[in-house]
Amino acid sequence: MADETQVDRIREAFHYQSRFKGSTMVFKIDFPVTEEPSFPHLVRDLALLARTGFRVVIVPGAKEWIDAVLTEYGIHSNYAGTTRITAGAAMPFVEMAAFHVATRFMTGLSADRVDAVTGNFVRARGLGVVNGLDMEHTGKVDKIFIDSLGRILNLGMVPILPCIGWSPTGKSYNVPSNEIALSVSIALGAVKLFIISAQGGIRTGAYALPDGIAIGEHGQVIRLSPPEAEALLAANAAAAGRDDKALTELDLALRASRAGVERVHIIDGRERGAILRELFSNLGVGTMVYADEYESIRTLKTSDIPDVLRLMEPLMQQGILIRRGIEDIRGKQDDYAVFEIDGSIHACGALHNWEGGQGEIAAIATDPAYTDMGLGSRIVRFLIDEAREKGLHRVFVLTTRTHDWFEFLGFKECSAESLPEQRRKQYDLKRKSKVFALELR
Template sequence: MENSVQFVHWLRSVAPYIHAFRGKTFVVAFPGELVMAGALPVLAQDLSLLHALGIRIVIVHGSRPQVAEQLALRNVEGHFHNGIRITDIAGLECSKEAAGELRLDIEAAFSQGLPNTPMAHSAIRIISGNFVTAKPIGIVNGVDFQLTGVARKVAYDTIHTILEAGNLVLLSPLGFSPTGEAFNLTMEDVAVSAATALRADKLIFISETPMMVDQDGDEIRELSFIQAEQELKHSYLPADSAFYLEHAIKASRGGVPRIHIVPYQTDGSALLELFTHDGVGTMVSSENLESLREATIEDVGGIIKLIEPLEADGTLVKRGRELLEREINYFSVIEHDGVIFGCAALYPFPFEKMGEMACLTVNPEVQSQGDGERILKHMEKRARRAGFHSLFVLTTRTAHWFLKRGFVSATVDDLPKDRQQMYNWQRKSLVLIKQL
């Protein structure tokens, strides 16, 4: 029974994401190290699931360790500058061989569908081709990169047609010039160019790097691209992490709304990043995704979903939808990426210059993130703007939380006259007041 309850809770929590992602285009890029680590079959299953949910997937693979392996077999030493391979003729041949092998491995991984499910024999088709036009990097600061190139153009119209037909697209880190030359590209460059050209909704790097941490050792979960630029300037990130972050910033500047850098060491990391509030990686966004604002009529559904469990167990007084719609101007909400995770209402008693804060609720999944305190401070500011001198709450179960934040115990007689008449003596709520 407990597992059934957990499943229902999980399904309800991911449903908004499934609805939001249907029909969207995601570019998912991963390095050759992921394949070397044996993680390709699991990633293929996860991406097949995303495809089954109606998400349009473009895959970009890297090949650095596979190219190094091919070079070692030929006793040829590889050379890099600023993290980018300098590709000579032998290196290009190795890049072609590595890309060919990886393409076959990826196609094979997707051919198995989802084992032991109704999708076990589903036909997931991956289409690859000469979709990336490239040009040579050339000579930079005296360093000749030879046959290493950068993406110049991505055949987005062709790729969109393939995606609309229900297929996946696979891009290798190789590009071709209009004169027929081949160039070795970085996976990150191809991924950013594809995501930008396709106007993708997300670019997801499934990386070999661990979760990024700041100078204090705290995990970096979310950044605007401006904040990401500031972090890069401090030069404390490992080279590989900094390389990913540079390309995330470039994609953000190119119009990609969300870029995720997700360690592949975590099983199901792509799914956890997409379908949980905090994810398991670092997200770079073109804007601040979280907003704490006054509610609108469009928020009624999200508020109802948030408070229903607390109404059911008696923590909150039940409010009908019509009442919520009438009182929506009293509410404020905290939302993250379009999903409401917290709310509260401020009811005015202007004659006594008092306000009642009611219905303070935060999603249980994020209650340790400090959102409740943020909402409280927001409501205090609303109350001060309205000219109130004090804020009061009536609570049956969370008195300790409010007492720790400056509220003091009071009596029903301390409430505004109109509120005294509405006091529910059966609930016997405690009265707490805070001077503003």
């Protein structure tokens, strides 16, 4: 039988499923991922999404495979900075390589019986002469044919856009897949863009990180708002100039989110189930750049009470929190604050007013799947700020097992005698709670 935590995760998956069903999601998937043992699993997950009503668009990156094919045929490429100048003689080989990679997706989707179409959905034009260099067959996106793409998506089919575009006169151009992914995401109003490569997101250690950025247990930057992503790129501008792949991906993510794509996820395509974890939970494995409201601490609404009780129930059963029912919470509803992530509640806490300018911090609980991410301490800080705004001079907490944590947050142990008189009268001698307090003045 599934335990409560599993049930919570299933619930969370349903929440995301109903929220995103029918939405367009663009998957920019870089070449080396197609060669990884995890690739069939990744395509199976894409097929699953397409079959369950998500509108899936695939943009395969083929740079390294194009390099390999050109080398194989002895064709040398010149570069303008980091951009390949695709010569006329190279173009047939570039097309061959780009379509080869696209076919890898067709093959995988066929195995899962999902219809896919590789097509001429990109109108391109040449870059022309840049700084005295003729860019020849290197092009940029001129237009995305959204009507044809829309018709294909409406049929439940998956369009695949290789890194080739065609001019109205029938000339073909090599167009960077990042630019196609960006343009198609904007043109189709995609709610999500996934950037999937063989590295996945920004990791600590390699980059200078702005303060206050959330770091995951695998050392990855979990999420960035556009200003944070911009600050990170600025702090690592020297590496960005050296064509650092992770920073290039972050730059693409930032441009997409600035253009209105709500969420951009940069993930490691070698990790099995990475897409589903990113999509159906808040416990993703990559770096997300988000342009919409993602998380907030706010006061409790009546409709939140069942969620808050569900968070507290196991802790009440273990005797860590004192028992409260719906009526107890409803009676003091304004005292409670909740930590909402993407529409679901994952932590809560309360500040009860007592006489003599004292406030009690209570009912602090974090969803076990979301611990050690700073939710608990942010709720406590929120309540402390609230206490200050109310003009309280002291907050205290009664705790049996979490005194170390409160001490870490700056609380000091004190005697039960220091409690407000009314609260002292309710002090449960059998519980033997320790009293910790924080002076606010």
